[in-house]
Amino acid sequence: MTSPEPEHARRDIAVVAALALAPAIGLGVARFAYALVLPDMRADLGWSYADAGWMNTTNAAGYLLGALVAARAIASVGAYRVMVAGAWACVVALMLCALFRHAIPLNAARVLAGLGGGFAFVSGGVLAAGVAQRNPERAAFLLGLFYAGPGLGILLSGVAVPFTLEWFGAGSWGTAWAALAVLSLPLAVGLHLARGENTAAPPSAQTSPRYADMRWLLCGYLFFGAGYIAYMTFMIAWVQGSGGRVGFQAVFWAIIGLATMASPWLWTVILKRFLHGHAFAVLTGITAIGAMLPLISNTVPMLLASAALFGSAFFAVVAATTAFVRRNFLQAEWASAIGILTVVFGIGQMLGPVAIGFVNDVMQNLESGLWTSVVLLFIAAMLGALQRDRVAT
Numbered sequence: 001m002t003s004p005e006p007e008h009a010r011r012d013i014a015v016v017a018a019l020a021l022a023p024a025i026g027l028g029v030a031r032f033a034y035a036l037v038l039p040d041m042r043a044d045l046g047w048s049y050a051d052a053g054w055m056n057t058t059n060a061a062g063y064l065l066g067a068l069v070a071a072r073a074i075a076s077v078g079a080y081r082v083m084v085a086g087a088w089a090c091v092v093a094l095m096l097c098a099l100f101r102h103a104i105p106l107n108a109a110r111v112l113a114g115l116g117g118g119f120a121f122v123s124g125g126v127l128a129a130g131v132a133q134r135n136p137e138r139a140a141f142l143l144g145l146f147y148a149g150p151g152l153g154i155l156l157s158g159v160a161v162p163f164t165l166e167w168f169g170a171g172s173w174g175t176a177w178a179a180l181a182v183l184s185l186p187l188a189v190g191l192h193l194a195r196g197e198n199t200a201a202p203p204s205a206q207t208s209p210r211y212a213d214m215r216w217l218l219c220g221y222l223f224f225g226a227g228y229i230a231y232m233t234f235m236i237a238w239v240q241g242s243g244g245r246v247g248f249q250a251v252f253w254a255i256i257g258l259a260t261m262a263s264p265w266l267w268t269v270i271l272k273r274f275l276h277g278h279a280f281a282v283l284t285g286i287t288a289i290g291a292m293l294p295l296i297s298n299t300v301p302m303l304l305a306s307a308a309l310f311g312s313a314f315f316a317v318v319a320a321t322t323a324f325v326r327r328n329f330l331q332a333e334w335a336s337a338i339g340i341l342t343v344v345f346g347i348g349q350m351l352g353p354v355a356i357g358f359v360n361d362v363m364q365n366l367e368s369g370l371w372t373s374v375v376l377l378f379i380a381a382m383l384g385a386l387q388r389d390r391v392a393t
Contacts, residue, residue, distance in 0.1 A: 009138065012138075014193070015131055015196070016131050016132075018190060018193035019083070019131075019149075019191075019194045021152070021187045021188070021190045021191050022086070023121050024151075025090050025091065025187050026118075026120035027121065027153065028155075028157065028257070029094070029153040029157050029180050029183060030059075030113040030114075030180075031063075031232075032232050033157035033161060033180050034055060034056060034059070034110075034233070035232055035233050035235060035237075036158065036236055037165075037177065038055070038233070038234075039240055040170065040173040040176070043170065044170065045101070049234070049357040049358075050354055050360075053354040053356065054103075054107060054354055054357075055107060056233050056352075056353035057351075057353050058110045058111050059110040059111065059113055059114040059349075060114055060225075060346050060352075060353070061350055062111035062114025062115040062118065063117050063118040063342075064114070064346030064349075064350060066114065066115040066121075066122070067346050068339070068343060070122035070339050070342070071122070074122075074123055074335050075335070079124075079126045079127050079335075080127065080195060082120075083123040083127065084191050085116070086115070086116040086119025086123065087120045087191055088116070089112055090112075090117055090120065091181055093109045093110070093112040093113035093116060094180045094181035094184060095178065095181040096109035096112070097109045097113075097174075098174045098177035098181060121342065122339055125146065125147075125322055125338050126338060128142065129331075130331070132326060133326065139272070139323075140272035140319075141268050141272075143319045143323055143326070144263055144267060144268055144271060144316060144319045145264045147318045148260055148261045148262070148264050148315060150260055150315055151256075151260025151261035151263070151311065152261060153187070153257070154253060154256050154257030154260060155254050155257030157180055157183065157253070160180070160183055161176045161253075164176045164179045214324065214387060216383050216384065216387035216388075217324060217341070217384060219383045220277065220284065220379075220381070220384035220387070221321060221341055221344050222344045223377070223379045223383060224317060224348065224384075225345040225347065225348020225349045225352060226349070226351050226376050227348075227352065227375075227376030228287060228314050228317075228373070229348070229349045230352050230356040230369060230372070230373035230376075234360070235294075236253065238294065242303070244303070252307050253307075255307040255308055256308075256310065256311035257311065259308045260312065260315050262312060263311075263312050263313070263319075266316075267313070270282060270320075271323050276387055277387025278384075278385065279324075280320040280387070281382070281385035282381075284380045285377075285381040287313045287317060288377035288378045288380075289309060290305075290307075290309030290312075290313060290314075291306070291370070291377060293306040294306045295367060295371055321341050322338060324389075325338055325341070327389065328389055328390045352373070352376075355372075356373055357369065
């Protein structure tokens with residue numbers, strides 16, 4: 001098969017870069033930045049770790065709902081419209097978090113952010129997979145580029161939130177949420193650069209795959225969702241408890257973001273060459289090692305190494321699931337297959353924060369919950385290693 005013309009290839013890279021702004025908003029900012037705001041919210045509102053975990057559990061519940069209905073919404077109005085609507089829902093939710101102080105409306109806003117994130121993530125992933133399909137030689141790189149999008153949101157929020165909280169003082173978490181909403185505005189506008197990518201199968205053309213054909217991947221993804229989200233929820237609290245001041249918190253979070261953005265260049269070979277569930281297993285194992293490093297030693301070099309390793313691998317795991325779908329299923333099945341993967345991912349993310357928060361409260365330390373998340377990640381890697389392609393090519 002001939003390679004695309006250079007101009008065509010460059011355009012497709014630019015399109016996927018624009019599509020990557022959807023998970024930058026829906027995940028990098030609307031979900032993960034909560035970890036930066038959590039310590040100030042917890043101190044100001046008197047929350048336990050389990051209470052704090054609920055804010056990410058309700059976000060994951062909204063995300064799960066979005067994933068459940070995304071395929072049908074894409075069939076009705078097209079993937080591009082669903083993606084844009086989801087991104088703007090996240091912007092609105094961030095502003096609502098800036099306005100409310102009570103748990104119920106705050107959690108309702110987090111549900112909205114999760115719903116928008118689910119729409120943006122699934123629909124953006126379908127569009128990115130379509131671009132990758134017409135660029136087979138660059139497919140792994142293009143998928144990795146899309147799933148590196150959250151890194152931009154992590155980087156921007158890591159720079160903005162710690163210094164906002166430092167400048168305005170204790171209890172200024174509402175201002176931090178407002179800053180995140182403002183940060184997200186140009187990213188949402190940037191999605192319009194991908195407006196020509198609205199290819200989605202009509203309802204009559206969409207079909208559902210045999211989910212049993214990826215049962216081990218689904219099980220592994222469930223455990224991965226529960227394991228990785230604990231790190232992304234409580235790690236800044238761990239850094240603070242280890243004596244990390246505002247500047248180091250910003251550096252730590254920014255390194256996670258930069259490493260996520262670098263992942264397409266780091267792991268393309270694994271995504272391209274590994275068959276079966278092996279890419280998922282290897283990348284999940286790397287994520288687990290990254291999560292484990294600060295528990296072995298909380299020195300500055302180990303913390304920075306943890307941020308770099310974890311950040312570089314955890315969204316490459318998501319790219320590995322999409323690569324598996326693209327390799328094993330028909331294009332008409334992609335939306336449903338990505339949707340069911342996102343559903344089990346969402347269930348794991350629902351269970352993870354509140355369960356790990358409960359462990360933290362019972363054991364009265366963050367270390368126990370973070371070790372639990374490491375174990376969950378290693379279990380996910382082992383389950384993924386059992387997955388086989390339908391037809392190895």
